[in-house]
Amino acid sequence: xxxxxxxxxxxxxxxxxxxxxxxxxxxxxxxxxxxxxxxxxxxxxxxxxxxxxxxxxxxxxxxxxxxxxxxxxxxxxxxxxxxxxxxxxxxxxxxxxxxxxxxxxxxxxxx
Amino acid sequence: xxxxxxxxxxxxxxxxxxxxxxxxxxxxxxxxxxxxxxxxxxxxxxxxxxxxxxxxxxxxxxxxxxxxxxxxxxxxxxxxxxxxxxxxxxxxxxxxxxxxxxxxxxxxxxxxxxxxxxxxxxxxxxxxxxxxxxxxxxxxxxxxxxxxxxxxxxxxxxxxxxxxxxxxxxxxxxxxxxxxxxxxxxxxxxxxxxxxxxxxxxxxxxxxxxxxxxxxxxxxxxxxxxxxxxxxxxxxxxxxxxxxxxxxxxxxxxxxxxxxxxxxxxxxxxxxxxxxxxxxxxxxxxxxxxxxxxxxxxxxxxxxxxxxxxxxxx
Numbered sequence: 001x002x003x004x005x006x007x008x009x010x011x012x013x014x015x016x017x018x019x020x021x022x023x024x025x026x027x028x029x030x031x032x033x034x035x036x037x038x039x040x041x042x043x044x045x046x047x048x049x050x051x052x053x054x055x056x057x058x059x060x061x062x063x064x065x066x067x068x069x070x071x072x073x074x075x076x077x078x079x080x081x082x083x084x085x086x087x088x089x090x091x092x093x094x095x096x097x098x099x100x101x102x103x104x105x106x107x108x109x110x111x
Numbered sequence: 112x113x114x115x116x117x118x119x120x121x122x123x124x125x126x127x128x129x130x131x132x133x134x135x136x137x138x139x140x141x142x143x144x145x146x147x148x149x150x151x152x153x154x155x156x157x158x159x160x161x162x163x164x165x166x167x168x169x170x171x172x173x174x175x176x177x178x179x180x181x182x183x184x185x186x187x188x189x190x191x192x193x194x195x196x197x198x199x200x201x202x203x204x205x206x207x208x209x210x211x212x213x214x215x216x217x218x219x220x221x222x223x224x225x226x227x228x229x230x231x232x233x234x235x236x237x238x239x240x241x242x243x244x245x246x247x248x249x250x251x252x253x254x255x256x257x258x259x260x261x262x263x264x265x266x267x268x269x270x271x272x273x274x275x276x277x278x279x280x281x282x283x284x285x286x287x288x289x290x291x292x293x294x295x296x297x298x299x300x301x302x303x304x305x306x307x308x309x310x311x312x313x314x315x316x317x318x319x320x321x322x323x324x325x326x327x328x329x330x331x332x333x334x335x336x337x338x339x340x341x342x343x344x345x346x347x348x349x350x351x352x353x354x355x356x357x358x359x360x361x362x363x364x365x366x367x368x369x370x371x372x373x374x375x376x377x378x379x380x381x382x383x384x385x386x387x388x389x390x391x392x393x394x395x396x397x398x399x400x401x402x403x404x405x406x407x408x409x410x411x412x413x414x415x416x417x418x419x420x421x422x423x424x425x
Binding site for chain 1: 251
């Protein structure tokens with residue numbers, strides 16, 4: 001499972017089935033930690049493909065959506081379940097900590 | 112990881128036995144790896160939290176000899192490229208604990224265990240927090256520790272920088288290129304930053320400085336809207352859209368606390384420049400208690416530490 005690039009206008013149509021959550025990574029091409037996060041997201045998306053759908057939004061390409069979600073720092077990862085924000089992570093995460101956090105989140109949300 | 116291509120240089124492994132483990136991924140670790148590789152020392156660099164270290168988050172570095180003006184990310188990428196070209200070996204793993212096993216140092220990193228004759232601690236430091244109400248709540252919603260990452264979100268805004276050292280002033284100058292207005296708050300009556308930077312900020316058209324002033328709270332609803340200040344004249348609230356905090360650093364030394372002697376502030380207590388309380392463990396860069404903490408001194412520390420390992424191996 002790769003990380004799918006979407007525009008902000010597509011966000012409302014992003015709906016994972018009830019047994020999955022969606023992680024949306026808001027990032028920018030001028031941001032070093034965002035570039036560092038890209039391969040981490042790719043790896044974690046492969047490990048958690050049955051639990052989490054991964055999306056990427058470029059804040060410069062979708063400024064209105066970024067503003068609507070109060071993004072004022074990148075990378076910011078927002079996790080959605082049934083269209084509702086259930087978690088938000090700001091800044092770089094290494095593979096283990098991101099995976100642990102998502103596993104713990106999905107265990108508590110998905111039954 | 113290649114900071115420009117985003118490619119991961121190595122995956123978490125199962126661990127191995129080696130002559131030298133270098134913990135960290137910033138300039139001190141990269142320089143140590145370059146020198147260790149040229150000394151033909153079998154080694155592995157365990158990059159963790161922040162590949163490229165704090166240098167990668169610095170907008171512009173203008174005081175690294177020979178480089179002119181270069182972005183921190185590019186400088187770190189070049190250092191890593193150079194170390195890898197000479198045979199530096201990198202794995203992405205966070206050191207979680209260290210100890211002794213027979214004559215070797217045991218380094219646990221994620222799920223892997225490494226055994227090494229020597230260890231260089233170069234794990235750097237993370238930004239210190241102010242510790243005021245609102246700081247955690249608004250992190251990513253107006254509170255930031257990285258102007259390089261977040262300055263473009265504050266075009267035309269009023270932003271505050273807290274601190275008076277090189278980082279505060281340098282990143283404040285970077286922010287002033289985006290913000291309409293920049294207010295720098297410093298608890299003392301003069302900068303600790305190098306005079307060149309201080310003068311540049313003091314002569315910046317859209318910058319002002321509040322001396323002898325501290326932040327007591329960060330306020331807002333969905334994001335930062337203002338701060339409460341303690342000034343010589345009393346409490347004052349001012350409206351700001353963002354708060355960038357540069358009030359020092361917390362050394363990342365938790366994993367080494369049982370292995371080498373630390374100072375009360377968490378830095379590694381050094382003997383000489385890079386020696387520690389244990390003869391086969393060295394420390395380099397921002398984890399040490401050495402006074403000057405710059406990219407150039409971190410790189411020098413890394414070289415000294417690798418050289419010390421080489422000498423002990425002879």
